[in-house]
Amino acid sequence: MPQPLRFAQALLAQFTQLSRADDGATLLGDFVRASAELSACELSQLYLLDATHTRLVLNAEYWQGLLQPRAATSLPADYDGEQLLQYALCQNKVLSLCELNASLHETGFLPPGAKPWKSLLCVPLLDQHKAVRGLLVCASRDHRELAGFADSLGQLGSFALGQMRLLQPSRRSPGASPSSVDVVPVASGFGLIGKSPAMRQTCKLISKVLNNPYTVLLMGETGTGKEVVARAIHDSGSRSSKAFIVQNCAAFPESLLESELFGYRKGAFTGADRDRVGLFDAADGGTLLLDEIGDMPLSLQAKLLRVLQEGEIRPLGSNDTHKIDVRIIAATHCDLIARVADGRFREDLYYRLAQFPIELPALRDRGGDALDLARHFARQACTFLKLDQLDWSDAALDHLCGYAFPGNVRELKGLVERAILLCEGDELLPEHFALRRAPEPADGGLNLRARLGQIERGLLLDCLRKTDGNQTIAARQLGLPRRTLLYRMARLNIRACDVGS
Structure with a gap:
């Protein structure tokens, strides 16, 4: 910034100007105009999350020296597919590019023109609760370094959001209690990928327990x-600056797991030739994840219960207890209620751990999230292997859509990484994915589920044959989404040769 004092004076004047706005439209228009003038960019855009926090909407645009009128019929309502915008929004990070390349970066959100855009700045805008509410985008057709403006423009944007909140009229009837806004964060807002209703519900639960x-x-x-x-939960909460430690309770025998968690004093047992800090102490002020908590031995469960109730630990070989401040997150794939009934898990510990339970959805219940995750893992793998990014064929996407993923996201990640290694061209094809198919049940000794599966298979085959194998028409006649039809075809082992027979 060549003239910081002059910039500071201009910035102060813009704060003053925004404070005088008496309606929301004027306020947002003044903000994008101020951002363009302060950064000396030809374009400034303001994107805000909608009321449900699930869609990013263009609210104001300053271009070619004028505020551009918003034509609802010509602008998309959701900018979720724009990778640059979503990166800055989801990661809550400033994105500054002084070498914008249209062949490498998707820039469909920028106005077209004869001269290409060369520099881009995306600044996340925070509200009074430090939550991301939207994005400021500044762009120039010249090669410019814009990162130096990010902090000042971010502060100006947060001020504008605060003013916007003050300008919103109260619509509550007299005597009514204050209404609370039902905040449903975008799934990717916590670093998670997915837009399905199941993931939005999961993220809503995460937002309730962060702080x-x-x-x-x-x-x-x-x-x-x-x-x-x-x-x-750790990274988005108030403990993000402290340690995040993971311990798998099934990875150690009982004696070693106790010393790992609680630590020990010199001489506590044979081989304890020095003091050792346990994981509870190492995670003090932060978060300790106890993975596979259902496999923790009963004797250790009693000690963990005391930690949760009293907030104190006693290392092995010590007579003294001391306080710790650790947030415990437990994880399990087991049915803990069933283990309580079997006497393998303490009932009092279960109710203490389940203060705030979150059931994570299986990938087969997350709709189109599998494709978003597959693309994400493919980009990661190509970057790690220093390969050019690969395209996806429609057949490969349909191939994945028809699979149930019994191993869930972990299985999908492994399948995509293997496909990247197998791909010798520039496009991922169905043959690059080795999907496990359930064998077709034999006719003899069928149980109810197998018999119903046979009936369903016959109905699908009849409909597909009547439509000459047209899956779209068949799905419509069956009253199913096409991808649900593909999933059922894969589950029932229906192939193209079966349809034609």
Whole structure:
């Protein structure tokens, strides 16, 4: 910034100007105009999350020296597919590019023109609760370094959001209690990927427990991402600056697990030639994830219960207890209620752990999230292997859509990484994915589920044959989404040769 004093004076004047706005439209228009003038960019855009926090909407645009009128019929309502915008929004990070390349970066949100855009700045805008509410985008057709403006423009944007809140009229009737806004964060807002209703509900639950000390119990099938969600709770909460430690309770025998968690004093047992700090102490002020909590031995369960109730530990070989401040997150794929009934898990510990349970959905229940995750894992794998990004064929996407993913997200990640290694061209094809197919049941000794499966298979085959194998028409006649039809075809082992027979 060549003239910081002059910039500071201009910035102060813009704060003053925004404070005088008497309606929301004027306020947002003044903000994008001020952002363009302060950064000396030809374009400034303001994107805000809608009331449900699930869609990113263009609210104001300053271009070619004028505020551009918003034509609802010509602008998309949801900018979820724009990778640059979603990166800055989801990661809550400033994105500054001084070498914008249209062949590498998707820039469909920028106005077209004869001269290409060269520089881009995306600044997340925070509300009074430090939550991301939207994005400011500044762009120039010249090569410019814009990162130096990010902090000042971010502060100006947060001020504008505060003013916007003050300008919103109260619509409550006299005597009514204050209405609370039902905040449903975008799934990717916590570093999680997915827009399905199941993931939005999961993220809504995460948002409720971020900044309180309650113990969280994460449940779900193997591979559903319990550790990823635990880290999201830690990274997005008030303990993010402290340690996040993971301990798998099934990875150690009882004696070693106790010393790992509680630590020990010199001489506590043979081989204890020095003091050792346990994981409870190492995670003090932060978060400790106890994975596979259902496999913790009963004797250790009693000690863990005391930690949760009293907030204190006693290392092995010590007579003294001391206080700790650790947030415990437990995770399991087991049915803890069943283990309580079998006497393998303490009932009092279960109710103490399940202060705030979150059931993570299986990938087969998350709709189109599997494709978003597959693309994400493919980008990660190509970057790690230093390969050019690969395209996806429609056939490969349909191939994945028809699979149930019994191993959930973990299985999907492995399948995609293997496909990247097998792909010798520039496009991923169905043959690159080795999907496990359930064998077709034999006719003899069928149980009820197998018999119903045979009936369903016959109905699908009849409909597909009547439509000459047209899956779209068949799905419409069956009253199913096409991808549900593909999933059922894969589950019932229906192939193209079966349709033609």
